[in-house]
Amino acid sequence: MTELKPRVQGIPGWLSGLAPAFGPGLSQILRLVLQELNLFYSRDVNGVCLLYDLLHSPWLQALLKVYDCLQEFKEKKLVPATTHAQTLSCEALLSAHDTVAQKDFEPLLPPLPDNIPESEEAMRIVCLVKNQQPLGATIKRHEMTGDILVARVIHGGLAERSGLLYAGDKLVEVNGVSVEGLEPEQVIHILAMSRGTIMFKVVPVSAPPVNSQKMVYVRAMIEYWPQEDPTIPCMDAGLPFQKGDILQIVDQNDALWWQARKISDLGTCAGLIPSNHLLKRKQREFWWSQPYQPHAHLKPTIYKGEFVGSGQKFFIAGFRRSMRLCRRKSHLGQLRAAEVCKAGGCLSALAAPYEEVVRYQRCPSDKHRLIVLVGPSGVGVNELRRQLIELNPNHFQSAVPHTTRSKKSYEMDGREYHYVSKETFESLVYSHRMLEYGEYKGHLYGTSVDAVQTVLDEGKICVMDLEPQGIQVARTQELKPYVIFIKPSNMSCMKQSRKNAKMITDYFVDMKFKDEDLQEMEDLAQKMETQFGQFFDHVIVNDNLQDACAQLLSAVQKAQEEPQWVPATWVSSDTES
Numbered sequence: 080m081t082e083l084k085p086r087v088q089g090i091p092g093w094l095s096g097l098a099p100a101f102g103p104g105l106s107q108i109l110r111l112v113l114q115e116l117n118l119f120y121s122r123d124v125n126g127v128c129l130l131y132d133l134l135h136s137p138w139l140q141a142l143l144k145v146y147d148c149l150q151e152f153k154e155k156k157l158v159p160a161t162t163h164a165q166t167l168s169c170e171a172l173l174s175a176h177d178t179v180a181q182k183d184f185e186p187l188l189p190p191l192p193d194n195i196p197e198s199e200e201a202m203r204i205v206c207l208v209k210n211q212q213p214l215g216a217t218i219k220r221h222e223m224t225g226d227i228l229v230a231r232v233i234h235g236g237l238a239e240r241s242g243l244l245y246a247g248d249k250l251v252e253v254n255g256v257s258v259e260g261l262e263p264e265q266v267i268h269i270l271a272m273s274r275g276t277i278m279f280k281v282v283p284v285s286a287p288p289v290n291s292q293k294m295v296y297v298r299a300m301i302e303y304w305p306q307e308d309p310t311i312p313c314m315d316a317g318l319p320f321q322k323g324d325i326l327q328i329v330d331q332n333d334a335l336w337w338q339a340r341k342i343s344d345l346g347t348c349a350g351l352i353p354s355n356h357l358l359k360r361k362q363r364e365f366w367w368s369q370p371y372q373p374h375a376h377l378k379p380t381i382y383k384g385e386f387v388g389s390g391q392k393f394f395i396a397g398f399r400r401s402m403r404l405c406r407r408k409s410h411l412g413q414l415r416a417a418e419v420c421k422a423g424g425c426l427s428a429l430a431a432p433y434e435e436v437v438r439y440q441r442c443p444s445d446k447h448r449l450i451v452l453v454g455p456s457g458v459g460v461n462e463l464r465r466q467l468i469e470l471n472p473n474h475f476q477s478a479v480p481h482t483t484r485s486k487k488s489y490e491m492d493g494r495e496y497h498y499v500s501k502e503t504f505e506s507l508v509y510s511h512r513m514l515e516y517g518e519y520k521g522h523l524y525g526t527s528v529d530a531v532q533t534v535l536d537e538g539k540i541c542v543m544d545l546e547p548q549g550i551q552v553a554r555t556q557e558l559k560p561y562v563i564f565i566k567p568s569n570m571s572c573m574k575q576s577r578k579n580a581k582m583i584t585d586y587f588v589d590m591k592f593k594d595e596d597l598q599e600m601e602d603l604a605q606k607m608e609t610q611f612g613q614f615f616d617h618v619i620v621n622d623n624l625q626d627a628c629a630q631l632l633s634a635v636q637k638a639q640e641e642p643q644w645v646p647a648t649w650v651s652s653d654t655e656s
């Protein structure tokens with residue numbers, strides 16, 4: 080041990096001064112090193128060689144140099160090289176950014192050789208990954224060249240979202256298989272069998288179509304089932320819809336097949352629907368193929384009698400006695416039937432299949448919209464109307480009807496009826512100022528547009544019931560009717576809810592509903608929906624009377640206060656929302 084000391088002390092001077100300078104961590108290591116060295120020394124003199132190697136190891140030397148530098152650096156106070164170094168560095172950074180941003184990083188392609196044949200076409204390779212969705216494109220065969228072309232790209236579909244396929248692109252290969260000479264069905268088969276990535280080789284169309292059309296919304300006045308239409312270019316791409324559905328037309332580039340979405344389903348990709356032009360053509364073909372038939376009405380329009388208002392706290396005009404039994408026995412005059420039809424009571428076979436619509440929200444200063452209730456006889460149209468008016472007679476009101484019968488002693492002109500001559504009544508009919516009219520016991524009865532306007536002009540909501548044939552006559556910009564269909568519930572519910580209800584008959588005898596009455600009501604409701612469903616803004620099933628009345632009140636409020644789809648012709652463009 081005695082010999083060790085001078086040896087250790089013989090360690091170069093720089094090492095002996097290290098321990099305090101390195102701090103506790105490094106001095107600890109050095110201490111351990113010396114202890115180890117001691118052990119080696121007591122056993123084997125060659126341990127000194129080990130120490131020598133250790134102290135000369137490059138990593139320890141490097142570590143010590145780093146330490147020296149840091150120490151030196153710590154003691155120096157840093158000053159910028161120049162006074163405006165920060166500005167300079169900022170400018171340098173921006174200049175570097177500008178240089179990079181302005182540089183064209185596109186690869187420089189060699190010029191095309193001059194000897195390319197004229198017929199050579201540029202190709203585009205398109206890879207689409209097929210998932211659960213359809214590809215969203217249809218194909219067709221060019222009549223002259225036989226080429227397979229992309230007929231249309233469906234909006235919102237896979238192909239459209241890729242931005243790589245356009246209508247008019249010529250298909251050359253699918254997954255390496257040439258489509259030359261193939262029928263579209265064979266190509267579709269290849270596509271249907273493909274899984275995962277599908278590679279198309281196409282010759283791009285010279286000018287891809289640009290869809291600059293504005294978005295149009297329409298109400299479907301017909302129903303359409305692609306599955307039943309053999310003429311649709313691609314059945315799977317078809318969009319089925321029902322009467323009254325509001326459709327967003329997204330593409331009208333094709334004269335025969337438009338692309339549309341239902342507003343209830345705007346997140347999905349569009350589907351094919353027949354264009355207005357195509358449907359009109361089909362309607363015309365169908366119309367000419369039919370043997371001539373005089374116009375058949377769903378049910379004849381007979382104005383249903385007079386008000387029976389005794390025992391009420393206030394007077395409600397325009398309520399009628401049910402003429403169900405009378406109607407069954409009635410024979411309508413030829414002239415009247417023809418007039419009803421002329422006034423728009425029957426749907427023309429050539430009626431527009433789509434009606435352009437816009438969102439309309441009534442301004443508080445606007446007149447209220449007319450509320451029209453429609454429903455099969457006995458369903459409760461009058462009961463609901465009565466209950467609604469009773470809720471707030473100052474707010475809801477009926478229109479005072481016209482009649483050609485003479486005034487009774489206790490009646491007041493303009494309260495129960497407007498009493499007019501037959502000539503005056505007929506002139507109102509001929510000038511289309513009657514919304515609905517009919518004959519009862521030799522007298523004419525009807526509700527005029529002006530009578531409705533009188534209620535609306537007073538700032539009230541006019542509530543009237545109409546035969547469905549009258550809806551089209553009422554659908555004008557001035558009345559902006561909101562049509563509510565009162566629908567019977569199913570037979571078993573009706574039997575229960577109408578157990579104690581009585582229908583008012585022509586014989587002043589209230590009769591209980593028989594099963595056949597309920598069945599007739601259900602059948603008629605179905606026919607009404609089929610024929611006139613496109614005009615219904617709202618449907619209420621009248622099962623529980625209280626519930627139905629609450630629903631009616633809420634629907635009437637929504638009609639007046641919330642935005643609704645109405646025919647575009649009712650609204651000038653500056654009030655569209």
Ligand SMILES: Nc1ncnc2c1ncn2[C@@H]1O[C@H](COP(=O)(O)OP(=O)(O)OP(=O)(O)O)[C@@H](O)[C@H]1O
Nearest residue numbers: 401456457458459460461462576580581622623624
């Ligand atoms: N939800 C209901 N539950 C029970 N009874 C009802 C319900 N709705 C209506 N009624 C009753 O059914 C009968 C027929 O109703 P209402 O007279 O309103 O029918 P309507 O549709 O106006 O038919 P019509 O035009 O033939 O008179 C009335 O006695 C009425 O109180």
